[in-house]
Amino acid sequence: MIRKIAILTSGGDAPGMNACLRACIRAGLYQGKEMYVVYDGLRGLVEGEIQQVNKDFTQDIINRGGTIIRSARLPEFKQDEVVAQAAEKLSDFEIDALIGIGGDGTFKGLQALSRHGVTVVGIPATIDNDVGSTDETIGFTTALNTICDCVDKLKDTSGSHQRCSLIEVMGRECGDLAMFAALAEGAEGVICIEHPLKEEVLFKKLRKMKAQNKSHAIIIVSENLLDINELASKIATETGFDTRTEVLGRLQRGGSPTAHDRILAARLGSRAIDILVKQPASRIVGVKNNEIVDYDINEAVEMKHRHTHGLRDLIDMLQ
Numbered sequence: 001m002i003r004k005i006a007i008l009t010s011g012g013d014a015p016g017m018n019a020c021l022r023a024c025i026r027a028g029l030y031q032g033k034e035m036y037v038v039y040d041g042l043r044g045l046v047e048g049e050i051q052q053v054n055k056d057f058t059q060d061i062i063n064r065g066g067t068i069i070r071s072a073r074l075p076e077f078k079q080d081e082v083v084a085q086a087a088e089k090l091s092d093f094e095i096d097a098l099i100g101i102g103g104d105g106t107f108k109g110l111q112a113l114s115r116h117g118v119t120v121v122g123i124p125a126t127i128d129n130d131v132g133s134t135d136e137t138i139g140f141t142t143a144l145n146t147i148c149d150c151v152d153k154l155k156d157t158s159g160s161h162q163r164c165s166l167i168e169v170m171g172r173e174c175g176d177l178a179m180f181a182a183l184a185e186g187a188e189g190v191i192c193i194e195h196p197l198k199e200e201v202l203f204k205k206l207r208k209m210k211a212q213n214k215s216h217a218i219i220i221v222s223e224n225l226l227d228i229n230e231l232a233s234k235i236a237t238e239t240g241f242d243t244r245t246e247v248l249g250r251l252q253r254g255g256s257p258t259a260h261d262r263i264l265a266a267r268l269g270s271r272a273i274d275i276l277v278k279q280p281a282s283r284i285v286g287v288k289n290n291e292i293v294d295y296d297i298n299e300a301v302e303m304k305h306r307h308t309h310g311l312r313d314l315i316d317m318l319q
């Protein structure tokens with residue numbers, strides 16, 4: 001039987017991680033479990049930064065962005081001896097199970113721990129929405145709303161100056177933030193892995209807009225694909241649009257989570273505890289067609305994110 005459960009947050013932080021931490025702690029305490037937190041993600045686990053917590057710890061954190069137990073990236077966790085050290089720390093504290101809140105990288109770390117006999121449950125939280133075993137990750141809709149808020153503001157100034165604005169958004173290997181933002185903003189263009197740049201098509205469209213004296217154009221670009229400053233000067237030369245670039249960067253990861261993300265966090269967190277109470281096993285929880293689901297961890301890490309082809313067509317049709 002599982003008696004003691006520890007929780008950590010790992011990888012890039014995401015709004016809603018605190019709400020999820022709260023849900024796990026409260027659901028665990030409700031089930032009579034001893035609850036622990038690990039500070040500083042997997043790095044803190046290796047170093048044994050583990051502390052028992054009670055309900056007071058979760059007071060007023062549901063609305064807070066970031067993660068109060070902090071996060072870290074630890075590439076060294078790929079080494080088996082580092083994983084073994086982490087597993088040993090958990091056994092020193094007599095912890096029976098570990099919940100990891102994070103993205104793909106976190107789940108790989110959890111999987112490695114499960115191979116050392118640790119019972120682990122993963123909860124998907126990353127603004128990128130790039131986890132294969134879930135339709136949606138905690139933090140995605142908050143980041144999307146943040147992007148929309150920024151683009152709305154940019155539209156004001158872009159329109160006043162009749163400019164073309166290139167806006168770079170996050171999403172390391174996944175264009176969901178870019179595509180959903182383009183759809184939500186009615187952007188004139190989107191460039192991401194799933195919707196690659198076709199220079200001539202873009203230039204033709206912008207030239208036409210310029211000729212029709214349209215007030216401005218918004219192009220959303222996923223990070224790490226191209227140099228947006230280079231593209232901006234090409235657009236200026238090819239289309240005559242005065243062009244500016246904006247990189248939204250890490251501000252997309254901050255801010256208070258939306259009600260949707262808080263509720264998703266509560267649903268996923270309570271399922272994680274449910275698994276550990278009813279049928280302890282190493283699982284990854286997620287949401288599919290608005291139902292909370294869970295998968296064996298080895299199956300889950302192999303799942304590929306379903307790229308949103310329908311969404312791409314919709315964007316093209318409405319542009």
Ligand code: F6P
Binds near residue numbers: 126
């Ligand atoms: O995984 C979330 C994310 O925000 C990605 O979109 C981005 O590429 C990356 O993290 C940046 O990570 P860091 O803040 O560690 O540089």
